[in-house]
Amino acid sequence: MSRGGVAGASPAARLTDRAWFDRPALEVARDLLGARLVHETPAGRVGGRIVEVEAYRGPEDLAAHSARGMTARNAVMFGPPGHLYVYLIYGLHHCANVVCGPGDKPEAVLLRAAAVDEGLELARARRGDVPQRRLAAGPGNLGRAFGFDRSLNGTDLLAGPVHLELGDPAGPIRHGARIGVDYAGAWAARPYRLWIDGDPHVSR
DNA sequence: GTCGGGATCCTCT
DNA sequence: GAGGATCCCGACA
Numbered sequence: 695m696s697r698g699g700v701a702g703a704s705p706a707a708r709l710t711d712r713a714w715f716d717r718p719a720l721e722v723a724r725d726l727l728g729a730r731l732v733h734e735t736p737a738g739r740v741g742g743r744i745v746e747v748e749a750y751r752g753p754e755d756l757a758a759h760s761a762r763g764m765t766a767r768n769a770v771m772f773g774p775p776g777h778l779y780v781y782l783i784y785g786l787h788h789c790a791n792v793v794c795g796p797g798d799k800p801e802a803v804l805l806r807a808a809a810v811d812e813g814l815e816l817a818r819a820r821r822g823d824v825p826q827r828r829l830a831a832g833p834g835n836l837g838r839a840f841g842f843d844r845s846l847n848g849t850d851l852l853a854g855p856v857h858l859e860l861g862d863p864a865g866p867i868r869h870g871a872r873i874g875v876d877y878a879g880a881w882a883a884r885p886y887r888l889w890i891d892g893d894p895h896v897s898r
Numbered sequence: 899g900t901c902g903g904g905a906t907c908c909t910c911t
Numbered sequence: 912g913a914g915g916a917t918c919c920c921g922a923c924a
Binding site for chain 2: 750758781783784785786791806832835872874875878
Binding site: 762765766767781782783784785786844 | 916917918919920921
């Protein structure tokens, strides 16, 4: 049942199985809850447990960037799974997605919130003086706390500076409508936002 | 070349 | 709860 939890004495192993990402976004989203996200830079490491995500389905999902076909911006979504798709939103915030599958299907999981438990000083230097629970609450804040920018777009999660360590969620998983995608009609109401119930690090 | 909108966040009221 | 910040990207002429 365990997917390699982080609670044990030995440190969690880096996820290096490409096939793990080669699944529908909803499956990957569920398994990302409780996993750790780590970004290593010359300035240091920032790591944290993922507590909130949103799944974006293939091109039929009108809320997904892949809905209008491949462009220079979203090309990473159409590439192999297990890569990072980073884009700038509102000219201010970098949002990070995990590209998944299955196969060539351009699905992805938006990382919305994490509980930072490593590199707190570095994360605070990037975010300013905010409570620990808010360091990476919301996709824009998460991107800033982890030091994500467009130079990381297309990064291989199996070999690059950003990687994942699987773990189990510390509470029940809840589902709800995605945020900020009202333009997508009925797709906006689908319960593709997943979070760990009761976790104080969730964005809303 | 120009224009308009966006998977957000923070501050102020 | 409302509105501004801020700029890349895509659509269109």
